[in-house]
Amino acid sequence: MQGDHGIGASSDSSGPASYGWLGLEGRVCVVTGAGSGIGAGVAEGFAAAGAQVALVDRDVSAARRVAGRLAEQGGRALAVECDIADEAAVHAAAAAVRAELGPASVLVNNAGLLRPAGLDTVTLEEWNAVLAVNLTGYLLCARAFGHDMRAQRRGSIVHVASVSALHPQTHSGAYSPSKAAVLLLSRQIAAEWGPQGVRSNVVCPGMIRTALSARFYEEPGFEARRAAATASRRVGEPADIAEPVLFLASDRAAYVNGAEILVDGGLGCMLMDMVPRPGFNDAAPRA
Secondary structure (H helix, E strand, O other): OOOOOOOOOOOOOOOHHHHHHHOOOOOEEEEEOOOOHHHHHHHHHHHHOOOEEEEEEOOHHHHHHHHHHHHHOOOEEEEEEOOOOOHHHHHHHHHHHHHHOOOOOEEEEOOOOOOOEOOOOOOHHHHHHHHHHHHHHHHHHHHHHHHHHHHHOOEEEEEEOOHHHOOOOOOEOOHHHHHHHHHHHHHHHHHHHHHHOEEEEEEEEOOEOOHHHHHHHHOOOHHHHHHHOOOOOOOEOHHHHHHHHHHHHOHHHOOOOOOEEEEOOOHHHOHHHHOOOOOOOOOOOOO
């Protein structure tokens, strides 16, 4: 449900000036999977808040395009090529960020992989590939970029999971199990590194319009059906995820540690409304 990646702005997104209260100016903020979608939206938010942004992505060309756009808008951005499932590559990326921008203050673990398959057909290779990125990759990045945070006794790690961590997304192979594991990984980081000044929290997106899901919206009536499944009656945009991520990254959330925030437009509130109740509702959600 979350795993679509593409860029957009929320319908009521406020301007860059509104980010000043977060106090992120000058901080080194690392975003993985920043070449598109939610990652690009988060990177844009950090740049608007005055942070120095490291855009880490396996597709470095995409990361450079986003970094170039941020630079044109007056931000300081660095594109770094990295496959987060490769431990050596993650350490190299952390070293590059440290050398160019300085020690990381914030890490947003966002890069993700989805390999559609049923549990009876998913190959072990596909299963392990998803876990290598969506879970092990998060750990590798947390250790590499969290090293400086722990040394400074100050830092924030925000993991982008999914509503699929809470509700199984069928025929998606290891995607839901990997995202569910991220919740416990985050809590464990909070418990182990909290005494060293590092916070770890999760954002669980759902129903977000991104490049990966763009073709779905070409189907007549698709967007209306998706919007009707949410309490907010609209499909979310990457900026809708960036806003809570920036809050969790900032000192305004200094006492928020080991938490999970569901950002799905109220999708999780709609279960009973989807159940047919004669005389009360229809068989399908209403727009």
